[in-house]
Amino acid sequence: MENQKNLILAVVLSIVVLLIFDFFFKPKKDEILKDEMSTKADLSNNDIINKSNEGLEPSLKGLSSDVTDNLKEIKEERVFFDMKRIKGSINLYGATLDDIILKDHRNSLDKDSTQVRVLSRENSESPYLIRMGWASNNTTEMPGKNTLWKTNKKQYKDSEKIILTWKNKDNILFKREIFIDENFMFTVNDFIGNNSDKTLNVSNYSYIQRRNYRPANKFFILHEGPLGVFNETLKEVSYDEIEEKGTISEKSTNGWIGITDHYWQVSIFPKTDESFKARFKNIKNQKNSIQVDFINENLKILKPGETISSSSYIFAGAKEVELIDRYMEDLKISKFDLSIDFGWFYFLTKPLFYALNYLANLFSNFGIGIIVLTFFIRILMFPLANKSFKSMNNMRILTPEIQRIRERFKDDKTRMNQEMFKLYKDKKINPAAGCLPILIQIPIFFALYKVLFVSIEMRHAPFFGWIKDLSAPDPTSIFNLFGLIAWDPPSILGIGIWPIIMGATMYLQQKLNPPPPDPIQAKIFLMLPFIFTFLLATFPAGMVIYWTFNNVLSIAQQAFLLKKQEQQRK
Numbered sequence: 209m210e211n212q213k214n215l216i217l218a219v220v221l222s223i224v225v226l227l228i229f230d231f232f233f234k235p236k237k238d239e240i241l242k243d244e245m246s247t248k249a250d251l252s253n254n255d256i257i258n259k260s261n262e263g264l265e266p267s268l269k270g271l272s273s274d275v276t277d278n279l280k281e282i283k284e285e286r287v288f289f290d291m292k293r294i295k296g297s298i299n300l301y302g303a304t305l306d307d308i309i310l311k312d313h314r315n316s317l318d319k320d321s322t323q324v325r326v327l328s329r330e331n332s333e334s335p336y337l338i339r340m341g342w343a344s345n346n347t348t349e350m351p352g353k354n355t356l357w358k359t360n361k362k363q364y365k366d367s368e369k370i371i372l373t374w375k376n377k378d379n380i381l382f383k384r385e386i387f388i389d390e391n392f393m394f395t396v397n398d399f400i401g402n403n404s405d406k407t408l409n410v411s412n413y414s415y416i417q418r419r420n421y422r423p424a425n426k427f428f429i430l431h432e433g434p435l436g437v438f439n440e441t442l443k444e445v446s447y448d449e450i451e452e453k454g455t456i457s458e459k460s461t462n463g464w465i466g467i468t469d470h471y472w473q474v475s476i477f478p479k480t481d482e483s484f485k486a487r488f489k490n491i492k493n494q495k496n497s498i499q500v501d502f503i504n505e506n507l508k509i510l511k512p513g514e515t516i517s518s519s520s521y522i523f524a525g526a527k528e529v530e531l532i533d534r535y536m537e538d539l540k541i542s543k544f545d546l547s548i549d550f551g552w553f554y555f556l557t558k559p560l561f562y563a564l565n566y567l568a569n570l571f572s573n574f575g576i577g578i579i580v581l582t583f584f585i586r587i588l589m590f591p592l593a594n595k596s597f598k599s600m601n602n603m604r605i606l607t608p609e610i611q612r613i614r615e616r617f618k619d620d621k622t623r624m625n626q627e628m629f630k631l632y633k634d635k636k637i638n639p640a641a642g643c644l645p646i647l648i649q650i651p652i653f654f655a656l657y658k659v660l661f662v663s664i665e666m667r668h669a670p671f672f673g674w675i676k677d678l679s680a681p682d683p684t685s686i687f688n689l690f691g692l693i694a695w696d697p698p699s700i701l702g703i704g705i706w707p708i709i710m711g712a713t714m715y716l717q718q719k720l721n722p723p724p725p726d727p728i729q730a731k732i733f734l735m736l737p738f739i740f741t742f743l744l745a746t747f748p749a750g751m752v753i754y755w756t757f758n759n760v761l762s763i764a765q766q767a768f769l770l771k772k773q774e775q776q777r778k
Contacts, residue, residue, distance in 0.1 A: 282331045284299055303341070305522065308525075313526055339417075340476070366390075370385070371384070380408075383400075392524055398520075404512060409510075412520065414522075416466065416500050422447055429661060433446055438463045457487050459505070460484060464542070476520065479520065480542070482505075553655040556651060586758065597769050599637055602635060613628055656754060675706070682752065686705075711738060711740060
């Protein structure tokens with residue numbers, strides 16, 4: 209009885225977990241509101257604040273980020289770049305980086321589909337842009353969003369450094385060198401040459417603006433939106449939280465701030481040895497519009513005839529795990545790998561990813577990698593599973609004796625439990641042992657689900673046949689005879705071939721377990737394969753393939769042990 213109770217409990221918990229997954233992880237459409245109004249967002253520096261007679265936070269010249277509601281007022285003059293993995297342009301007005309396209313990522317499996325756009329121009333429906341430069345409390349003119357920078361070329365290619373210059377009326381020269389590596393990292397070196405007779409107090413800044421945007425798909429399992437690492441701690445902020453609080457401030461040394469999507473990310477980094485003040489800020493009077501920014505807290509004093517420089521970085525591209533890890537190590541970026549949301553089981557999820565990625569590269573197929581990984585996981589769990597299966601098979605043998613005890617002491621529950629406990633003790637059987645493989649697989653299941661859902665490496669990864677994307681559900685459905693009927697059933701009826709195969713293997717595995725003596729329990733267990741078939745039909749195909757082959761290996765292992773026990777009894 210205790211064995212059945214524990215097993216039912218484990219199964220019920222698994223179903224509850226899967227139901228939670230199904231409820232929270234399904235994308236929910238969120239209408240994108242459009243409200244373009246004028247606003248102004250300013251950064252400030254503590255050293256400058258302390259010098260303010262009024263004790264208020266003053267605006268820093270050159271750092272105003274005015275938002276216009278008139279697209280005709282947006283000035284454009286562009287310099288273009290076409291590098292190894294990205295292409296785009298910079299608006300010379302404000303030296304604004306607002307146009308980046310990823311050359312080797314597309315929006316769908318169709319080879320002719322558009323390439324993924326990371327940053328969008330200011331005159332687009334949802335502007336997504338980066339500006340950076342110098343801020344000062346001096347009276348001298350600083351470059352701003354309407355400043356027209358100059359360049360010697362209009363088109364830059366691989367390994368070419370983009371050079372921008374601007375000189376103000378006081379003969380102070382501003383120079384910017386932008387180097388784009390072979391992937392998605394921008395190194396930005398800013399210089400100021402003070403050819404005037406003034407002493408300047410300056411501090412470098414960077415900010416990202418994203419306007420008229422909210423994620424269309426909200427996933428409980430995945431953070432999409434503003435985030436950063438400050439003092440070795442990851443901070444994730446929702447759009448709703450920024451809207452509610454207005455501004456969220458942080459201070460740190462060696463950190464970063466940015467905005468992340470499911471597979472893409474835009475982040476800005478000061479030099480790792482410099483302290484900075486960062487903010488998550490709602491753009492006032494605009495719906496669904498935010499700004500993330502930082503300003504260096506180390507105020508630089510520039511005397512006449514001197515030149516100073518500052519370096520910062522921009523990441524704008526795909527969240528490829530190995531690439532992110534390499535940037536973290538090479539550039540000493542604090543916990544940059546946390547930009548990929550591997551979740552609570554990080555310690556398990558990331559090793560699983562690397563194992564799966566290695567196997568996928570070895571066999572040139574992520575689906576085969578999943579199958580091989582499943583096999584290795586079963587090997588690691590074999591001792592425990594072996595013990596569990598032996599216990600369950602022993603329970604099968606004891607079923608007649610258990611039934612006799614229940615009938616004999618059906619009116620005395622206390623005595624019945626005592627006799628059953630004595631029977632388990634005499635036969636050296638643990639009634640709960642059969643639940644252990646299920647319970648242990650739950651964190652592995654969660655971790656693997658994270659890998660399949662979060663990793664861009666799984667995006668559009670094919671298997672064989674009709675599975676063209678292992679990160680998406682099986683596209684077939686039994687309710688249109690797997691495509692023979694010209695009808696697109698609703699998602700709830702999307703029971704594909706692989707979920708059906710998974711349900712069949714689960715049913716076969718169940719038949720090898722000792723049957724519950726209680727008829728109600730037997731009916732519940734009989735329904736479980738059908739329930740799981742419906743639940744897992746909405747999961748990524750890679751997850752269903754893993755579950756299927758795990759069932760197949762469990763069936764093979766249990767059948768082998770049954771045969772071995774029968775031979776021993778003879």
